[in-house]
Amino acid sequence: MIKAGIIGATGYTGVELMRLLAPRKDVSIEVVTSRELSGTPVADVFPNLRGYLDVVFTEPDTETLAACDVVFYATPHTVAMNTASELLARGVRVIDLSADFRLQDQAVWEAWYKTAHTCPELIDQAVYGLPEVNHESITDAKLIAVPGCYPTAVQLGYLPLLEAGLIDTSSLIADCKSGVSGAGRKAAVGSLLCESSESMKAYAVAGHRHLPEIRQGLTKFSGKDVGLTFIPHLTPMIRGIHATLYASPIAEVSQEQLQALFESRYADSPFVDVLPAGSEPATRNVRGSNRCQIAVHYLPESQKIVVLSVIDNLVKGASGQAVQNMNLMFGLTETAGLDVVALLP
Numbered sequence: 001m002i003k004a005g006i007i008g009a010t011g012y013t014g015v016e017l018m019r020l021l022a023p024r025k026d027v028s029i030e031v032v033t034s035r036e037l038s039g040t041p042v043a044d045v046f047p048n049l050r051g052y053l054d055v056v057f058t059e060p061d062t063e064t065l066a067a068c069d070v071v072f073y074a075t076p077h078t079v080a081m082n083t084a085s086e087l088l089a090r091g092v093r094v095i096d097l098s099a100d101f102r103l104q105d106q107a108v109w110e111a112w113y114k115t116a117h118t119c120p121e122l123i124d125q126a127v128y129g130l131p132e133v134n135h136e137s138i139t140d141a142k143l144i145a146v147p148g149c150y151p152t153a154v155q156l157g158y159l160p161l162l163e164a165g166l167i168d169t170s171s172l173i174a175d176c177k178s179g180v181s182g183a184g185r186k187a188a189v190g191s192l193l194c195e196s197s198e199s200m201k202a203y204a205v206a207g208h209r210h211l212p213e214i215r216q217g218l219t220k221f222s223g224k225d226v227g228l229t230f231i232p233h234l235t236p237m238i239r240g241i242h243a244t245l246y247a248s249p250i251a252e253v254s255q256e257q258l259q260a261l262f263e264s265r266y267a268d269s270p271f272v273d274v275l276p277a278g279s280e281p282a283t284r285n286v287r288g289s290n291r292c293q294i295a296v297h298y299l300p301e302s303q304k305i306v307v308l309s310v311i312d313n314l315v316k317g318a319s320g321q322a323v324q325n326m327n328l329m330f331g332l333t334e335t336a337g338l339d340v341v342a343l344l345p
């Protein structure tokens with residue numbers, strides 16, 4: 001039985017971790033933290049978990065958390081970097097859903113997150129938790145940096161093209177849309193129903209903190225510098241990321257060749273579903289599931305490749321991917337507890 005702790009269990013990703021882990025017979029959720037709701041039973045706040053999880057929120061406390069085999073940080077950026085090293089020193093495996101250990105260049109991280117990194121010595125030890133790329137190293141990892149939601153959708157979409165060296169890397173364009181749960185559960189005017197429904201807008205056009213994370217991954221896949229324009233948009237849905245990715249081939253390509261490339265690259269990836277040629281994936285078809293659905297199109301008239309990639313930001317974009325990493329770290333079946341069909345409608 002794997003003993004698990006969740007720091008920040010009242011946020012959207014924390015609640016999603018509880019939803020995915022509570023029914024499992026091979027995992028026991030021992031500690032769930034919330035500073036605000038310490039002392040309150042989980043089911044009083046989240047009645048969907050009644051009968052599945054009989055624990056009480058507690059204050060985050062290293063001593064209590066150290067009794068776990070694995071601790072998930074479902075906390076805002078800059079929390080994990082202050083206490084993860086104590087847990088690791090006590091033999092606990094750490095899976096961080098925030099960005100504290102995602103960027104390998106400390107200076108770049110500090111520039112984008114606008115603060116000094118308090119635990120730079122762990123940056124090199126952290127494994128970037130994208131199993132479709134780092135499957136082997138995740139198995140041996142003690143500390144996982146779970147990728148961000150946009151970076152998951154964008155990297156999985158561009159990966160086969162970059163590894164195969166098929167596209168011009170100097171001017172990639174990632175046009176991305178997110179549901180409002182991506183902004184977290186904290187009260188914020190922009191997340192109010194009256195502000196976010198019946199409307200759609202781009203944001204962080206001048207620079208979003210996922211830009212360096214995506215660029216870091218794409219550069220590794222291609223072995224070349226990558227020029228990337230990444231524009232996120234807020235859309236009036238709760239869950240979902242839709243990424244439309246543009247690329248120019250450097251030599252002649254065909255739809256059949258691209259389709260075969262994507263299908264063979266993801267043949268052994270249980271959570272990447274390459275759709276038939278001509279498909280137009282929708283976020284609703286991955287809602288609540290850990291799947292990334294991808295369609296690749298070649299447009300002969302403009303000579304552009306367009307990849308469409310959709311995920312649920314809270315599942316493959318965060319908590320589901322975190323559980324996928326846990327499964328690999330503990331030698332379990334990669335799909336354990338994640339074989340869930342998307343919710344429709």
Ligand SMILES: NC(=O)C1=CN([C@@H]2O[C@H](COP(=O)(O)OP(=O)(O)OC[C@H]3O[C@@H](n4cnc5c(N)ncnc54)[C@H](OP(=O)(O)O)[C@@H]3O)[C@@H](O)[C@H]2O)C=CC1
Binds near residue numbers: 010034036060074183
């Ligand atoms: N929402 C999404 O789609 C995605 C989120 N992420 C990342 O996952 C992390 C969590 O996101 P999300 O669930 O949306 O966030 P929320 O804002 O919904 O929840 C944050 C949680 O962290 C706790 N918390 C806040 N500050 C601290 C602190 N200093 N120490 C301990 N606990 C703290 C809060 O509880 P309390 O204050 O009561 O302690 C709360 O439970 C973030 O880093 C986010 O960037 C990644 C990918 C997608």
Ligand SMILES: CC(=O)N[C@@H](CCC(=O)OP(=O)(O)O)C(=O)O
Binds near residue numbers: 148178210234
């Ligand atoms: C819609 C929305 O606000 N999305 C968030 C990104 C989601 C997320 O939390 O990603 P990180 O883990 O990297 O922070 C944003 O743009 O800030």
